[in-house]
Amino acid sequence: MRETVSKFLDYLKTEKGSSQNTIASYERDVNNLINYLESNSLTIGKITNTNLNSYLINLEKMGRAPSTISRNVASIHSYFRYLYKNDMIKQDPSSNLLSPKIEKKLPEVLTMEEVDILLSQPSDNDCKGIRDKAMLEVLYATGIRVSELINLKKDDININLGYIKCNDKKKERIIPMGQVSKDALSNYLDHAREIMIKDPGEDILFVSCLGHKMSRQGFWKIVKSYANKAGIYKKITPHILRHSFATHLVENGADLRSVQEMLGHSDISTTQIYAKMSNNRLKEVYSKAHPRA
Template identity: 45%
Template sequence: MLNHPLEDYFHFLQIEKGLSDNTLKSYKRDLRDYKLYIEKVAQKSSWESVGRNDIIGFLYMLKDSGKSSATISRHISSIRSFHQFLVREQLVQQDASLHIETPRKERKLPDVLSQKEIESLLAIHENSPLAIRNKAMLELMYATGLRVSEIITLKVSDLHLTMGFVQCFGKGSKERIVPIGDVAIKAVEDYLQQARNQLVKQNANHVLFVNQHGRPLSRQGFWKILKKIALDAGISKKITPHTLRHSFATHLLENGADLRIVQEMLGHEDISTTQIYTHVTKTRLKDMYKTYHPRA
């Protein structure tokens, strides 16, 4: 009784809402945990019998197990959306998730590299095909702020180097156009002319960046490459692929870019998501003031 509506909802998210695979996986993970609680702990056999107290009990269980407020907020969002679907499809009469309060998220400022650290990270001078590829990948990521999932799925046909932009398909397969600077264009052109054909070999592949076997890079593969390059560059900060995206946005704002333009380039639907970077720039300005002003 509980399973069929849930599977119908996942089908709705995939087909009608067009959610990305990663977002869909997140919904499935959250709601299957929720269903298990409703079955085993609340001992309910239908969604009609689920009440507000059952949802609150599930959220308390998450809190007691040490889940962060951000994780609990994400579960609440998934549960709300599912219960709204049940009402809309007339599978239940009332929305049990109404008036469930979302905990305040701990607003953690993203890790950002300084411009000097970026210069060190991108100072790759080797001439091997893999080194040329790495240089092109990191230059392009810092130049555009693309997500790692967007970089590794980028196709050669998505590049428009003579016009100075890249065509990107982000979350929910939404298309956006992002400009590229001359340095990144040169690095990508070097990769296309000098290295990519040596890596792709016999198996022609439309994906721009490939591994040493000529196949598309995985997220884990990209992360390993980035961590090794950061280590070689002497960067001690914890660095992830998203650090380059954070650095891209922060450096643009520090140099006077308009917040709306940065929002568009990052592919954020809501400008409040982009506004986190204004907090980062203010924090960095305060740090610089304290470091360099004689009376700070």
């Protein structure tokens, strides 16, 4: 069996052009399988689907994570497909092998109270604070991606009608804004942007302190600094206000189709995670508040 593993690894390297990390993972997974099979006196020609399922059950008993087991299944599939296609075995025992279901981890979100505290941190006494306030308010008001936020152009906003126009890779989205975000944006346009820009022809809406387009990393640092200032020690990412926007909308009765459209999700199954988060929150509230919970 060891010879077949060497040939399989050569195939991954020379014919499939797999990365070193992929080859190393497959080598480790397949060798662990071979060790298990040899300890049970099994040869290549006698391996069955039942044997492979027993191996996966053994991994589970050893406490391996579902993601690790799923990767092992992929390695085993690839190995036995190679053996079968090269006539080293008469049938592929891995053909009906199924990966364990990996439950998607719910994203971190802020509570409504934490959002209020975070968005109250920027100062309105200087251009940077006014800009930061507007960026945070627009992000939470619309749920757009950080990449979309930093790429907004001045012509993409209509404060009078209260909406922004967002162009993602697939289509254009029109997203409404509330009064608070409109006020913050107006304050930025009236009292900060013209001072911050270096080129009068600059069309990017939110500019850095150097007067040019801001980077994702630059905005991430802004969010993190205000979170620390606010005493919020959750894992802060540039996406946290987008997740919070969607979760709070669903918690307050917004229908999933509308949230899907505002977020720009092509598949509603992606949006349904926020309904699950809302349900979890309702259960938590119930268990704390109901006298017979």
